[in-house]
Amino acid sequence: MGRSTTAKEAEALVQSLxxxxxxxxxNLKIIDFYIAFAVVTALIQVVYMxxxxxxxxxxxxxxxxxxxxxxxxxxxxxIQVNKENKEFKDLPPERAFADFVLCNLVLHLVIMNxxx
Amino acid sequence: MALEDKQEKAVRHAFGNxxxxxxxxxxxxxxxxxxLFSVIKYESVIHEFDPYFNYRVTQYLTKNGVYDFWNWFDxxxxxxxxxxxxxxxxxxxxxxxxxxxxxxxxxNIPLSVETVCVFTAPIFSxxxxxxxxxxxxxxxxxxxxxxAAAVLAMVPSYISRSVAGSxxxxxxxxxxxxxxxxxxxxxxxxGSLFYATLNxxxxxxxxxxxxxxxFIINLIPMHVFLCIITGRYSSRLYIAYAPxxxxxxxxxxxxxxxxxxxxxxxEHFASFLVFIILHVVAFxxxxxxxxxxxxxxxxxxxxxxxxxxxxxxxLAILIAVVASSPTKGWSGRSxxxxxxxxxxxxxxxxxxxxxxxxxxxxSYFMDINVLAFLVPAGIIACFFPLSDASSFAVLYIVTxxxxxxVMVRLMLVLAPAAxxxxxxxxxxxxxxxxxxxxxxxxIAKQTDDASAExxxxxxxxxxxxxxxxxxxxxxxxxxxxKSKKKEKEKEKSKSTSVTKQIKKKLLILxxxxxxxxxxxxxxxxxxxxxxSVWAAAEAYSAPSIVxxxxxxDGLHVFDDFREAYSWLSHNTDVDDKxxxxxxxxxxxxAMANRTxxxxxxxxxxxxxxxxxxxxxxxxKAAWDIFNSLDVKYVLVVFGGLVxxxxxxINKFLWMVRIGGGVFxxxxxxxxxxxxxxxxxxxxxxxxxxxxxYKLSYYRFVETDGKGFDRVRHTEIGKKYFKLTHFEEVFTTxxxxxxxxxxKPAKNRIRGKTKKFKSKTSTGRSNQxxxxxxxxxxxxx
Numbered sequence: 001m002g003r004s005t006t007a008k009e010a011e012a013l014v015q016s017l018x019x020x021x022x023x024x025x026x027n028l029k030i031i032d033f034y035i036a037f038a039v040v041t042a043l044i045q046v047v048y049m050x051x052x053x054x055x056x057x058x059x060x061x062x063x064x065x066x067x068x069x070x071x072x073x074x075x076x077x078x079i080q081v082n083k084e085n086k087e088f089k090d091l092p093p094e095r096a097f098a099d100f101v102l103c104n105l106v107l108h109l110v111i112m113n114x115x116x
Numbered sequence: 117m118a119l120e121d122k123q124e125k126a127v128r129h130a131f132g133n134x135x136x137x138x139x140x141x142x143x144x145x146x147x148x149x150x151x152l153f154s155v156i157k158y159e160s161v162i163h164e165f166d167p168y169f170n171y172r173v174t175q176y177l178t179k180n181g182v183y184d185f186w187n188w189f190d191x192x193x194x195x196x197x198x199x200x201x202x203x204x205x206x207x208x209x210x211x212x213x214x215x216x217x218x219x220x221x222x223x224n225i226p227l228s229v230e231t232v233c234v235f236t237a238p239i240f241s242x243x244x245x246x247x248x249x250x251x252x253x254x255x256x257x258x259x260x261x262x263x264a265a266a267v268l269a270m271v272p273s274y275i276s277r278s279v280a281g282s283x284x285x286x287x288x289x290x291x292x293x294x295x296x297x298x299x300x301x302x303x304x305x306x307g308s309l310f311y312a313t314l315n316x317x318x319x320x321x322x323x324x325x326x327x328x329x330x331f332i333i334n335l336i337p338m339h340v341f342l343c344i345i346t347g348r349y350s351s352r353l354y355i356a357y358a359p360x361x362x363x364x365x366x367x368x369x370x371x372x373x374x375x376x377x378x379x380x381x382x383e384h385f386a387s388f389l390v391f392i393i394l395h396v397v398a399f400x401x402x403x404x405x406x407x408x409x410x411x412x413x414x415x416x417x418x419x420x421x422x423x424x425x426x427x428x429x430x431l432a433i434l435i436a437v438v439a440s441s442p443t444k445g446w447s448g449r450s451x452x453x454x455x456x457x458x459x460x461x462x463x464x465x466x467x468x469x470x471x472x473x474x475x476x477x478x479s480y481f482m483d484i485n486v487l488a489f490l491v492p493a494g495i496i497a498c499f500f501p502l503s504d505a506s507s508f509a510v511l512y513i514v515t516x517x518x519x520x521x522v523m524v525r526l527m528l529v530l531a532p533a534a535x536x537x538x539x540x541x542x543x544x545x546x547x548x549x550x551x552x553x554x555x556x557x558x559i560a561k562q563t564d565d566a567s568a569e570x571x572x573x574x575x576x577x578x579x580x581x582x583x584x585x586x587x588x589x590x591x592x593x594x595x596x597x598k599s600k601k602k603e604k605e606k607e608k609s610k611s612t613s614v615t616k617q618i619k620k621k622l623l624i625l626x627x628x629x630x631x632x633x634x635x636x637x638x639x640x641x642x643x644x645x646x647x648s649v650w651a652a653a654e655a656y657s658a659p660s661i662v663x664x665x666x667x668x669d670g671l672h673v674f675d676d677f678r679e680a681y682s683w684l685s686h687n688t689d690v691d692d693k694x695x696x697x698x699x700x701x702x703x704x705x706a707m708a709n710r711t712x713x714x715x716x717x718x719x720x721x722x723x724x725x726x727x728x729x730x731x732x733x734x735x736k737a738a739w740d741i742f743n744s745l746d747v748k749y750v751l752v753v754f755g756g757l758v759x760x761x762x763x764x765i766n767k768f769l770w771m772v773r774i775g776g777g778v779f780x781x782x783x784x785x786x787x788x789x790x791x792x793x794x795x796x797x798x799x800x801x802x803x804x805x806x807x808x809y810k811l812s813y814y815r816f817v818e819t820d821g822k823g824f825d826r827v828r829h830t831e832i833g834k835k836y837f838k839l840t841h842f843e844e845v846f847t848t849x850x851x852x853x854x855x856x857x858x859k860p861a862k863n864r865i866r867g868k869t870k871k872f873k874s875k876t877s878t879g880r881s882n883q884x885x886x887x888x889x890x891x892x893x894x895x896x
Contacts, residue, residue, distance in 0.1 A: 009418070010414075012414070013411055013415050013418065016407055017406075017411075017415075020406040023406075058369070061366075061369060065362055065365065068362055069363065069366070072362050073359060075358070075398075076354070077309075079351045079354065080307070084405070087307060087350065087351060096309070099309035102310065103312065103363075106363065107366070110363070114369060114370055
């Protein structure tokens, strides 16, 4: 009995998650997709490293951290652009995007240097 | 009326801004000038030991350019091993000074590299004061900021490591530390990704400058964790921390001396752990936002059970990996910070450095003086109200107090925290007293107008607090304006501000008491200023390369060190190797320009132990060791004639300990008589025969006929002896530095007889030597 209630609860949870998520605006969904893409790329790199070995460690590190870094920055962008966020209602989304681009530029400059 | 009000506010704001700008300028000039005592009293010279290495590296950088500097392999130290300079130094300081020199030369201002190096530290201390102003302004407000900046400009602890001439990493690192903290708090307060980027870049500058960057990368995660568990999570926290971790780790890995340590050593694991925790918490908050409360509870129960299992598994793996290494992944220096007794048990070199000893209680009052009891007041003031920024300040002061208790050198990290806290405390105190005076000053005039002005004054108060001492000036402006507005505001404000008036009146102290209190606070500040200037002038301005002493016939100057190095550079070949204890390595390579065996970098314990063993062995064995290292000259520092206490005989037991740590035939008890270290007639024969004793006291009896050592306050044990394997080539004017040359091996090997040895050496030592010699001595 306990198992079926937890299973039902899990189903209900997934349903409510899906319905709540579909209510988010499109621009946020695009950012979420980008985040998911970056994380998946990072995971692929980790699996590849596990198979092939980590010899040029700096290359592995820079590849992994570039994916993680751009995912983190995209999350920050999403936070700042989200209209439901009370703290950032004075921030124009163009400014948030400009900051995002600047930070990514710095990140990838460092990556290029570290790639070796 | 409203327009007039706004205009007056704008004028007051402008006045306040201009005033605070000038105050900051004066603070910067003051911070620069108070550090110039050593240049005035002595000369513009580089102090101590480590700065000479930095100076030499900067010379190389300015002469050969960045690429050669980055790839430099130095073969003039740690002979025959050499040292990879590019990969083992923190390049921030040298690159900064090199850039300043290059810019100045670009504009045809012909300052020499030495001048730029000497004055780098005072300039950056002015910048640090301004950074402290910015940081404290973010925490509490402009008044606290200005007070903190003024206090930091003269705190003796910071002066001690940043006088003109002290060209060491801390000179720029403290500025980088405060500036990084300012940018972090600014990002936390505003949530702007732009400041987060700047924060990561400032952190990069800090990693370039000093090994103490691990303090930042552990303090900030600690603060984030504290905010999470006290329920202060916000999206600004995420923006402040997450980009810093990713960018910061990458930037730290860019610096060669850190390299992959940025991801592999335990010092950085805290940041990754908190990074993961932060993401979990952020995700939980996000779910809370989009789900209904009931569904959220379901999610929580489901996730918690699964998540716990996963977390425990991951943690177990991590602990197993870390525990498999003997030091649990921490470096020796960090371990000695966490466990103060670690170094004395396992790493005698770290334990022997005098800066690594725990401080005594008086050193707190010497180094941060009045701030020591203003800090608790500041901590309390930070709780009214508690914000993210003020909780960060409290965490900073608490951790830095702990670490300063472990190592004297880290009092330097305590200084900015103490200045911030005392700035806050002083500013709040002045706030209360000045407000009490202001509200009671025109006692006869108004009760209503006071409340009317209150509501407008309270808001402008925080903006127009340029310097806390200046509030009395602004007080005088109030009465004139109040009389103008008296009639206009009376009716409007009565009802609304009665409650405010009651509130304000509750916080008021009696008029005379607050006046006396302000006078006393100013007096306290003046005591602090007097002490700081005295400490800067007398205690911390000595370049240990030149010593002075006062006697009845004036000032004596002891310039023996430079005399010896200049003799070396003029009278020896360029490729000659000089052996000395590691303290003098940097100075020898920088000033005498000769190759040394060991220097202050102390990265190779075995090499140092070899030199230590040679100094502790009898002449023949020492000659063998030095000959195998191609050494030509041996340099010892001896203070017995003039009473200079930091000479090699006083350091000798450390040589024995370090040498004995690697070569077990050197045993410390052999050099002690009944557990006591002596060099008089009661000393052990091992002590009286060792190379250090002989090189220090050779011909010492000729100075006063009795051989009285002014440091150890006894006559020496063995007075008349000859050196068989070394010859004295130079002794400086006050006998402080003595240089000996290794005698070349004789061509003809005398016979195997032991008995005839008594003819070649004199003194009573030969009896012991012939009985001790277990090997043939082909080179008598």
